[in-house]
Amino acid sequence: MNEPGSTEDFGTVRIVGTGLLGTSIGLALGGGMAKVVLSDPSPTALALARDVGAGSVDDGATSPDLVVVAVPPDVTSRVVYDQLNANPDVTVTDVASVKRGVLEQLEARGADLRRYVGGHPMAGRERSGPVASRADLFLGRPWVICPTPDSDPDRVAQVRRLATALGAAPVTMPPGEHDAAVALVSHVPQVAASLVAARLARASDPAVSLAGQGVRDVTRIAGSDPTLWAQILAANADPVRDVLRELRDDLDEVIEALAALGEEASGSHVWPAREAVGARGTLARLVAAGNDGRDRIPGKHGSAPTSYAVVTALLPDEPGQLARLFHDIGEAGINVEEFSLEHAPGMPVGLAEVAVLPAVRGALEEALVTRGWHVV
């Protein structure tokens, strides 16, 4: 783990916007890496950020060495523009989750783009606001940095050092590429999760009682904040729309194949059934394409994707059982790569799925059975 701040000194850092991200940056920098001054249009948010220790209130007389704009995406370009003008010779960075629109608006206004270095720390919590802030928020998270051809390389390096000092893993990417990437790996999955979950809103109780781990995983992120997501999706409208149109084309093919199969079935009370030629192939091709895409998602530590072996053990629903399970796994010297816990409706027992490197699957199964676990 990076040990933040031992050698860095960022001078005076002005943070504009004291929500979750701005306040967390202030907290982290305040541990000896910078003098932090804060501003926010909300006096309450500003006072809270100061009170949790993120910095002092900006009196307007301080001249900063670096400005971090941490305001909502729909006002980011305006605030960055003002900060560039108000602080000649100072680097301005931001944390907005969408980057091209901000840059285009700055270009259209004739901003000094040598001093603007866009950023996007990919960190968040279920809770928002200054009270939810943590100095550790960025530890181990990617922090995308989006220089433009105009960006001064020294200033890009300065923002990169900021990300590293906060414990994040900096990733450099052009703004358009960033926006297309987050459309693909974040915004479209959010829309898909919401679309599936929305179907459950009016479903019968018996139907939802059959929900298992699959639909639970698919819809986990559907619990997100509607206002925030309307803003994020609106700010990245074109890239998200492009990916969703591709997705809809595939969906239309699936619906068409299912309609043909439904007609086949309605004429199939006598065997052999009338055939919906090609329809099964369409369905299998989509699932196979999903296999390919799923295989590309990186494994832990950004390494190449690995297929883990999953060992499932029954877990009595009592305190201490997980401790006993992991104690036994640790005693066997086996490293757990992924872990999930599923509970079954109506049963006082959980299914613990332990993912390990395939080479140690046998050893894990043996270790668990020897120690009295029910491996299924």
Next chain:
Amino acid sequence: MNEPGSTEDFGTVRIVGTGLLGTSIGLALGGGMAKVVLSDPSPTALALARDVGAGSVDDGATSPDLVVVAVPPDVTSRVVYDQLNANPDVTVTDVASVKRGVLEQLEARGADLRRYVGGHPMAGRERSGPVASRADLFLGRPWVICPTPDSDPDRVAQVRRLATALGAAPVTMPPGEHDAAVALVSHVPQVAASLVAARLARASDPAVSLAGQGVRDVTRIAGSDPTLWAQILAANADPVRDVLRELRDDLDEVIEALAALGEEASGSHVWPAREAVGARGTLARLVAAGNDGRDRIPGKHGSAPTSYAVVTALLPDEPGQLARLFHDIGEAGINVEEFSLEHAPGMPVGLAEVAVLPAVRGALEEALVTRGWHVV
């Protein structure tokens, strides 16, 4: 946990089809609850099922007390029909994951529906075939039983006892309702996961390197077997198509809203921006509907959904750390409701998310911090 088989005696049970489900049922019943005879058109599958101890090979001379048909969905009705005719007075059940088509085909052939009781044990593994079978496969899983108005109540009770004896939780539901429910909670989530994952297949390496836990969860089940899923979706074509059409209508609205927002942005280099009236509302409404649906997914043990509090701790990537974490949680007397482990690209540290009842969140945070954990 149910203790399978202590008192039940099902007499002679014929299992037709020795794949994962049929062989697992044989293994479980063979532990003293029945004399099991097996048949399968594949001599290899049949011999493997016998060799793992699922029962003896059916010599054709045995007269069964119960027949379990565990063949692929597209041949289930044919095999059930033959078994009903070949075994007068005997109850026939099946395990196909789609139920209405089977029943309609039996009706059309004039089968004796008093003796047919459809079933669907909602259990599976990543692996298939007799070698992957386990006597514990059904422990704690829902087993849907689909009687019809024609079904003899004693025979429905017999199949219900079978499910219970195998450790499953029986759920009674009409066939059409079952098919609509699994379309909603299983088949449509599978299609959605595949649709999202398919987009990643041709994405750039830097783009997929930004993938986090969200897209990982949404696409976890996209690793499923294409041939099996083509068959399942085809067998439940109408209900899946109905739900997907609803989903597409919502998707079309989202795409339209994003297109309007894209046009708004292209004319917005001068503030204030031209407005795409209503577009943000469309996006927020979808995410809000997803919130509602997500909230309906039952919590553990089939109880009412509960919102858990999530405490996140940093976990050094070494064997024994999870054991230490759960030891410390257990020592504090706190029951873990859900758990997930996320690894960050490029960092030798994981984020352990521990979900607990909201009332004990503070106690958990304190217990962890006191014991030297980094709570973020």
